[in-house]
Amino acid sequence: MAGSGTAHLRDDPDVLIRVENMVVEFSIPGGTVHAVSDVSFDLVEGETLGIVGESGCGKSTTARAVIQLPKPTSGTVSYQGRDLTALGNEEMRKIRPDVQMIFQDPISSLNPRRTVHDIISEGLRVWGGRGVWSEERIEELMEAVGIDPRYSERKPHQFSGGQCQRISIARALVLDPKVIICDEPVSALDVSVQAQILNLLEDMKERYGVSLIFISHDLSVVKNVSDRVMVMYMGKVCEIAQSDELFDHPVHHYTRALMSAIPGAQVTGQADLLEGELPSAIEPPSGCRFRTRCPKATEHCRVEEPQVREVSPGHWVACHFPHERD
Template identity: 60%
Template sequence: MTAPQVEATATAAHEADEADVVLRLDDLVVEFPAGGGRTVHAVSGISLDVHRGETLGLVGESGCGKSTTGRAIMQLPRPTRGSVLFEGRDLATLSAEELRQLRPKLQMIFQDPISSLNPRRRIPDIVGDPLVVWGRGSERAKVVPEVLEAVGLDPAQVADRRPHQFSGGQCQRVSIARALVLEPEVLICDEPVSALDVSVQAQILNLLEDMKRRYGLTLVFIAHDLGVVRNISDRVAVMYLGKICEVGETEALFDNPVHPYTRLLVSSIPSMETAGVPAEVGTGEMPSPVNPPSGCRFRTRCPLATERCAAEEPKMREVAPRRFTACHYPILDGLEADTVVPEAG
């Protein structure tokens, strides 16, 4: 396949995808004051599309900005700059009441399943409160038991119980039920299994997959565990120090990572084949989000970095159909030669 043919195919796929975009982040920036006139650059100009019905995994090391991105989507708080478009409407420009009207369609599951639930409320009240808030209190008797059963909880057994009487996995099921009771279209999952035992993690992941099919959900799944992300995601976006460095379909990205940082992450996944084999390591120290490096933020740890990486920030570009990376020197030797899109200019 020639380069023009690859470009034409990518363009056609892009146009088809455009109609299916339910959530779009455009040049999203989130910054926080750090005292002494300093600023934490938590999220620095990221752009992402989320397609209806997919699970997009957002992965990276702790402190890379992935949870901040999830909260920025929910406008908790509103981003410093940039836009979050949900079904074409920019959430960042809506009034408080306009944003409130959209909230039922966009829900979030938080990282700590116990602290995210009101310890004084009974489980049916926690799950049913969103219906009351939206003037649908008369539906609680019917809807709450249905949703509790859907997430694997017996309505009769939880009727008079409170969060502290449940395990972390059970509390996460309650959190999922609360998020689903208003029948949202998009569910932001912020590290929903990181606080759980491995066996319980599998149960919750299977539950999320079941709920996705049952309710027609679109998921943004935030995690640092690459094994979990690989199992649940259709596409993966990799973050490093507030920037997106690679986006691609899950298996393609894990089989042939093209960004040096993604390759570093993937090499760290333990498996029977890699047992006893040292993972690839980046050089240098992890920079601070208060004072990120110029140019490519990964350059201080990257074995491929040159002076160009310090002077010029790499732009996100398509290196193969549906494969995008922000790197001056992407690792393309694992891709089929006739699918590689040459760099413009």
């Protein structure tokens, strides 16, 4: 888009999360930040949805608003058919264990004064959740994520970044969640460690039957872990498709520009190069928000916002003049 629309939402009984027309705005002294503007997507049980886009496009805000931190300015977020935006704090508390988050900086997201054992078990004490409290369960999870249970009395600073991210994953899993939202989970790690953590997430997904929302600014990371990928630009959805389809046949000019920037990537047809600065999120461009940087923009793009439409089965784009699917 960058545009709007809900035509791509699926009518599937296995839909776990359905985000519809979500808007998140922040009031700041200079005006209103339009962080997420009419975004819709869904997540089906067992699926990994990748969300990708440049820094500041609203990925983290989208993720946090799913768990109602902050509550969206408007729109709905349904989990298993219940609209979370309409729930009070007490009802939300019962659902919170089901949807866990893992963050970018593993070391600072763990309490430095707590032992690993306390960090992993804390969620059970705070939230209850469906997870069964037992020492065996903590030990099993430590082993599952590759941390020796003999180190359970150590503190985060005694572990590497990669090991801390393993501990974060155990902490999320202890509540027996249905969904884990991973916000740039490997961006702060060395490349060699990134692959290990991505493999671990895949293993945990299979073993514990969780579904994932996987956020990254790095297309090549998202490609390998996602079943479907949603590309965002300035708080809007540009394109959404099965991962292979999106990477083999990108049609949105922003997606194509992102792909052209990956070293060694092959984008058929003329490459769209990303030029110019990201506009202000306080005064986003009219019509298509990508128009100020789009090589194919016309007057029409200035006055009318594109809506998502299907270019091939399951492949959706919000662009008035998309690249022809080849």
